[in-house]
Amino acid sequence: MRRVLVTGASRGIGRAVAMAFAERGERVAVHYGQDRLGAEQAISDLPGAGHALVSGDVGDPDTAQRIVDDAVAALGGIDILVNNAGLAPTAANVHRVAEVEFDEWQRTWRRMLEVNLLGPVHLSYAVAHHLIGRGTTGHIVNIGSRGAFRGEPNFPAYGTSKAALHAxxxxxxxxxxxxGISVTSVAPGFVGTERQASKLESPEGDMVRLESPFGRVGTPAEIAAAVIYLASPESTWASGAILDLNGASYLRT
Structure with a gap:
């Protein structure tokens, strides 16, 4: 039985990832930033026993270290880290360069990089040192985005943070x-999470679905399935890979 820390696991992709690991008999530390009720519901839905809740702002370096320490204490160790927590593009953080004021531009960039890049950086450092100290192998899987490759003109800090995360x-x-520690990333396209429900139900939803030749968006379970593979012993030779999961909506050359 392996021990898994999944950040941002109160809903969406993170919740699906936590569920997928638990269904395979792993023990999971469900991390949340602010949505405690969602995290409590997520952990109550997990099959098996020995799971744990951990909380904190991953964008704060000291808190990131404490999150790992809390997960290690609760689970007895960490074998897998899934860096899923992040700030996604929303109407509240649009920052088009020609329209936004400089002070807002700075705040948005700083916070996006703190959470989406430096959070995983510090969490990965802490977990890597934990694994090296134990003298054992492990896996780190980062949740990136196709936005790292196609560009995000309305959310340049987001696209940049995900490109930097891949690098x-x-x-x-x-x-x-x-x-013996494998590090990989996935780059999802549009995923039908709870947060995106209103957009998919609006007139804009059809345009979003047509971005893919499959005529639909991805599901959290599809992303989780890829994470499960990348965190498996059989995937070690994939270390360094970035797996596109966007239904052919964007093809890299």
């Missing part, structure tokens, strides 16, 4: 391979 993962794949 960080590849650097860590090389650095941690001698210790």
């Amino acid at each position: 960080f993962g590849q650097s860590m794949a090389i650095a941690l391979a001698p210790y």
